[in-house]
Amino acid sequence: MKISIVAVNSVNGLISRDSDYDVDWSSPDDRKFFKKITTSAGVVIFGRRTFETIGKPLPKRLNVILTRTPEKFHSTENLLFTNDEPEILISKIGRLGFKHIVIGGGREIYTLFLKNKLVTDIYLSIEPIILKGKVTMLNVEELNNDIRLELEELLKLSKNTLVVHYTIPENRVRELFSP
Template sequence: MRIVLVMAQTLDGRIARGPDDPVDWTEAADKAHFSALTRRLGLVFMGSSTFDAMGGPLPFRKNVVFTRFPERRPPSSEDLLFTSETVETVLERFAEAGYKEAALIGGGRLNGAFARAGRIDAVFVTLSPLFFGEGPTLFPEDIAMDLKLVDVSPLGENSLVLHYRVA
């Protein structure tokens, strides 16, 4: 299964101001880009803090929330699944169900788990013209990945989307 990391970050490398930061600091064009890309992919993987920051599942997509405590979450439904299974187990399950690709939308701990498993194939990062000074980053620890630039596109008035392929 092809995994596409889709994130926005500030120029100082932050993906949020803090763990409870709402996901409202990017331009409208980034929100439209994120929506179109994740809808096209159809399946999204996220951590529980990302799910909480979004305030609920993304409509018109299958949402899979990785959490250490799935029993503390609302009941899973057809388009929302809470799981404490490993990355490999979840990927195997959805590959068997016919999914060919999925979006990984954070947060940093989950991004790190996918990266350590060698399961990120492409990266779309929106660079937003902000500095937060502190907050979580794309990965919580040093992650080594060799990337090849595919495209750089202006987005909105002040942002850029960087598209990389993982070598």
């Protein structure tokens, strides 16, 4: 099982100006990359606030929304609201036949999966903008330890947009999914 964080950052390390998680500043190239990787995976996990910012389920993908109150929402064929713990959730998704899960945001969800060592890859788009804002990708105070990454590849999406792909060798995904 591959579990990837896919995020876009400004040059100064922000994912949003404020807690609305609006990413109106990302490039068409980044949005195209996000669509390609999430469509290929077939499943994407969002936090409720990030999902509400998007406003609707992404087509041709299972959209899993982590929320403390799933009973307040209506799940459909490609939209699942849940408060499952990350390990339980990825097991359920794996049993549905998915081999790749994308964590699409936001900050709380990225931190939760990294804290639980349930991330194998990070795809970090870097956009050429310095944002006036305050929302960083992670709440590092919640992490248990430093997390070492290995550079897998560097992709140039356009003249100005890069994607840095890291792998995380120390994760629990193999132990959860080995026979």
